[in-house]
Amino acid sequence: MCTHLLYSVSGKRNLLFIPGPVEVEEEILLASSKPVVNHRGKIFHEIFDDTKRKLKEVLLTKNEVVILTASGTGAVEALAANFAPGRKALVVNSGEFGSRLAETLKVYGAEVVEVAAELGSAPKLEAVVSQMDSVKPDVVAFVYNDTSPGVRLSYARELVKEAKSRGALILVDAVSAVGGDELRIDAWGIDALAGASQKCLAAPPGLSFVVLNDEARENMSKDVKSVYFDLRRYLEYSAKSETPFTPAVTLFYAFNSALERILRFGVEKWISMHVERAAALYRAFAALGLTPFVEEEFRSRTVLSFTTPQSVNAAEFRKALIEKYDIEVAGGLGKLKDRIVRVGVMGRIPMRDIVALVTAVGLEMKERGVEANLPEALAELAKLATYEHL
Amino acid sequence: MCTHLLYSVSGKRNLLFIPGPVEVEEEILLASSKPVVNHRGKIFHEIFDDTKRKLKEVLLTKNEVVILTASGTGAVEALAANFAPGRKALVVNSGEFGSRLAETLKVYGAEVVEVAAELGSAPKLEAVVSQMDSVKPDVVAFVYNDTSPGVRLSYARELVKEAKSRGALILVDAVSAVGGDELRIDAWGIDALAGASQKCLAAPPGLSFVVLNDEARENMSKDVKSVYFDLRRYLEYSAKSETPFTPAVTLFYAFNSALERILRFGVEKWISMHVERAAALYRAFAALGLTPFVEEEFRSRTVLSFTTPQSVNAAEFRKALIEKYDIEVAGGLGKLKDRIVRVGVMGRIPMRDIVALVTAVGLEMKERGVEANLPEALAELAKLATYEHL
Numbered sequence: 001m002c003t004h005l006l007y008s009v010s011g012k013r014n015l016l017f018i019p020g021p022v023e024v025e026e027e028i029l030l031a032s033s034k035p036v037v038n039h040r041g042k043i044f045h046e047i048f049d050d051t052k053r054k055l056k057e058v059l060l061t062k063n064e065v066v067i068l069t070a071s072g073t074g075a076v077e078a079l080a081a082n083f084a085p086g087r088k089a090l091v092v093n094s095g096e097f098g099s100r101l102a103e104t105l106k107v108y109g110a111e112v113v114e115v116a117a118e119l120g121s122a123p124k125l126e127a128v129v130s131q132m133d134s135v136k137p138d139v140v141a142f143v144y145n146d147t148s149p150g151v152r153l154s155y156a157r158e159l160v161k162e163a164k165s166r167g168a169l170i171l172v173d174a175v176s177a178v179g180g181d182e183l184r185i186d187a188w189g190i191d192a193l194a195g196a197s198q199k200c201l202a203a204p205p206g207l208s209f210v211v212l213n214d215e216a217r218e219n220m221s222k223d224v225k226s227v228y229f230d231l232r233r234y235l236e237y238s239a240k241s242e243t244p245f246t247p248a249v250t251l252f253y254a255f256n257s258a259l260e261r262i263l264r265f266g267v268e269k270w271i272s273m274h275v276e277r278a279a280a281l282y283r284a285f286a287a288l289g290l291t292p293f294v295e296e297e298f299r300s301r302t303v304l305s306f307t308t309p310q311s312v313n314a315a316e317f318r319k320a321l322i323e324k325y326d327i328e329v330a331g332g333l334g335k336l337k338d339r340i341v342r343v344g345v346m347g348r349i350p351m352r353d354i355v356a357l358v359t360a361v362g363l364e365m366k367e368r369g370v371e372a373n374l375p376e377a378l379a380e381l382a383k384l385a386t387y388e389h390l
Numbered sequence: 391m392c393t394h395l396l397y398s399v400s401g402k403r404n405l406l407f408i409p410g411p412v413e414v415e416e417e418i419l420l421a422s423s424k425p426v427v428n429h430r431g432k433i434f435h436e437i438f439d440d441t442k443r444k445l446k447e448v449l450l451t452k453n454e455v456v457i458l459t460a461s462g463t464g465a466v467e468a469l470a471a472n473f474a475p476g477r478k479a480l481v482v483n484s485g486e487f488g489s490r491l492a493e494t495l496k497v498y499g500a501e502v503v504e505v506a507a508e509l510g511s512a513p514k515l516e517a518v519v520s521q522m523d524s525v526k527p528d529v530v531a532f533v534y535n536d537t538s539p540g541v542r543l544s545y546a547r548e549l550v551k552e553a554k555s556r557g558a559l560i561l562v563d564a565v566s567a568v569g570g571d572e573l574r575i576d577a578w579g580i581d582a583l584a585g586a587s588q589k590c591l592a593a594p595p596g597l598s599f600v601v602l603n604d605e606a607r608e609n610m611s612k613d614v615k616s617v618y619f620d621l622r623r624y625l626e627y628s629a630k631s632e633t634p635f636t637p638a639v640t641l642f643y644a645f646n647s648a649l650e651r652i653l654r655f656g657v658e659k660w661i662s663m664h665v666e667r668a669a670a671l672y673r674a675f676a677a678l679g680l681t682p683f684v685e686e687e688f689r690s691r692t693v694l695s696f697t698t699p700q701s702v703n704a705a706e707f708r709k710a711l712i713e714k715y716d717i718e719v720a721g722g723l724g725k726l727k728d729r730i731v732r733v734g735v736m737g738r739i740p741m742r743d744i745v746a747l748v749t750a751v752g753l754e755m756k757e758r759g760v761e762a763n764l765p766e767a768l769a770e771l772a773k774l775a776t777y778e779h780l
Contacts, residue, residue: 206638228461
């Protein structure tokens with residue numbers, strides 16, 4: 001029977017500590033199994049409005065929000081399609097998603113200049129500002145949190161300020177950050193931002209969104225070379241509580257439920273839960289003999305990357321976590337494949353799962369002859385205040 | 391509580407007889423509430439391969455299939471993005487989706503010539519062939535079943551043959567037809583076809599797909615102006631049982647379950663169920679005083695359109711069906727708004743729901759003073775052989 005495919009084919013499922021999609025609570029999964037309704041009818045209108053309202057509340061924004069049936073890459077493509085044509089763009093690149101952002105902007109007709117850094121770091125703010133002054137871009141675009149090396153653009157707020165003061169339009173890929181990191185769309189003045197459902201908002205994958213302020217809406221290209229990602233169509237239909245094309249109706253139910261979960265917990269607390277948990281896990285993993293891959297200033301709070309000691313092959317280590325503990329962390333991409341492990345910590349994760357992760361990593365490090373201090377690592381977790389209120 | 395939003399906000403849900411999304415069986419809805427897995431892991435690999443295999447079986451094709459996280463419009467856009475650039479395209483246009491197809495091909499850089507017909511009809515095959523001879527298009531594109539007026543391109547097979555014999559590449563938007571109408575991708579020689587999950591395959595909306603034969607894969611543009619819809623990326627990742635970007639994992643479960651349902655029932659029987667049911671409903675509605683809007687040759691088997699008698703305003707009639715019977719049929723689009731009703735009949739629909747629909751339409755016609763023969767209409771339904779095996 002196909003309903004049981006997930007179990008009958010494979011027998012077991014692993015606990016996810018990957019850079020998304022993340023574990024989704026049962027309440028949210030079940031919400032998606034409600035009957036499909038007419039996407040042009042009254043019930044969907046209510047769900048659409050309610051979901052948009054909740055999303056804006058969770059994102060702490062008063063700007064307009066557009067929800068797309070597409071992955072986060074789709075939302076980033078919508079940014080490119082509507083803001084790239086014929087413009088000069090400066091892209092701050094700290095990893096694979098920075099490269100993808102630059103590529104997508106080029107595909108949609110922007111002239112792109114990149115400021116890049118060594119893997120595991122980000123370009124210095126001064127270098128970016130100096131490039132702004134020489135390039136004079138119409139658009140400044142960056143990935144707030146690049147999961148491929150686990151880099152967070154910690155100076156994003158200052159960067160936006162510098163770019164705004166030079167009259168540039170700011171585009172941000174915040175797919176792996178929104179809801180899980182300090183990020184103030186309105187207060188910082190981000191013009192257009194892309195996010196997705198399956199990362200720190202902890203809903204199933206399949207929906208993504210774009211947040212647009214007045215300036216962004218006034219500066220949309222009139223030459224959008226896409227029908228599906230033409231944001232003007234979405235804004236027009238949004239006024240009648242609909243999407244221009246058939247939305248993933250059942251994923252709207254789940255997304256709504258996931259947002260409700262965050263609001264119930266408290267948005268600020270949800271964000272600080274991510275921040276505190278990441279800090280505790282950096283300390284815990286250090287006690288186990290793992291070294292953060294990224295320099296301190298730029299360490300991500302949602303995808304934590306570590307190098308293993310010389311004696312431990314990262315890919316084999318990762319495989320052992322799956323085979324012995326049913327726990328999945330991610331590997332490095334490209335040339336980082338055997339060098340780093342990446343641990344996604346997004347959304348609500350029960351303390352027992354965090355404990356299981358740290359314990360498995362500790363035991364597996366010991367297994368490989370590394371002096372791992374498991375009691376110290378676990379003591380870091382015990383300090384996590386947010387877990388009293390989960 | 392948000393889990394119950396669907397009911398708490400609106401109280402009731404209507405039975406859907408719209409041009410999609412369609413009613414989804416509980417077994418399929420529940421499949422989508424299973425836990426999210428790593429889209430780069432072993433379990434997803436198995437689900438991906440199994441879903442693709444089932445989809446090919448249901449589509450009666452040996453060609454390559456690419457599954458997208460996007461609506462049907464997204465799949466049509468993928469056709470355009472990968473086959474339009476720099477080409478001359480002839481578009482057979484029988485309604486709104488024909489216009490959208492032509493527009494999308496233009497957006498992606500095709501020079502487009504349209505052959506259109508009066509609303510409620512299709513261009514004559516001879517006219518299309520003669521345009522082919524004068525335009526000499528690289529690409530011939532059409533919507534197999536345009537739901538906006540309810541027109542089916544009944545000569546599709548001959549059209550494909552004529553176009554193939556002239557060396558053109560054939561692109562088909564079959565979103566509202568696949569699985570619910572006679573359509574032979576391989577036998578007819580369709581090079582590239584777009585379909586979606588939420589129509590005759592009766593899964594929730596959010597996934598769509600593109601079917602590509604060898605010739606299509608050899609003739610993909612090298613200048614694809616999209617990242618998200620770049621089919622070459624999907625084909626590359628498909629070889630390792632993955633998608634290039636995060637897929638709607640839980641919708642894959644549901645889609646797999648829906649395809650399993652069709653295979654259990656029998657693909658050929660599933661298709662003839664649609665064909666016979668449509669024929670019976672045209673007769674039933676005629677007995678109730680409704681006139682098919684489309685000329686006989688081109689009547690759709692999946693979205694049936696009717697004009698109401700002069701005395702009956704179609705929009706008000708539709709509203710009454712919702713308010714009194716909790717049944718939703720669709721209205722006409724644009725200038726057909728008050729003139730026609732459109733009845734979507736796709737996927738598995740229990741006989742009790744078909745009976746409820748026909749009865750409601752009959753009673754509502756009588757209410758408006760029309761001489762509707764309800765016993766005769768219901769007798770047509772009783773003849774439906776497939777309902778013994780549902």
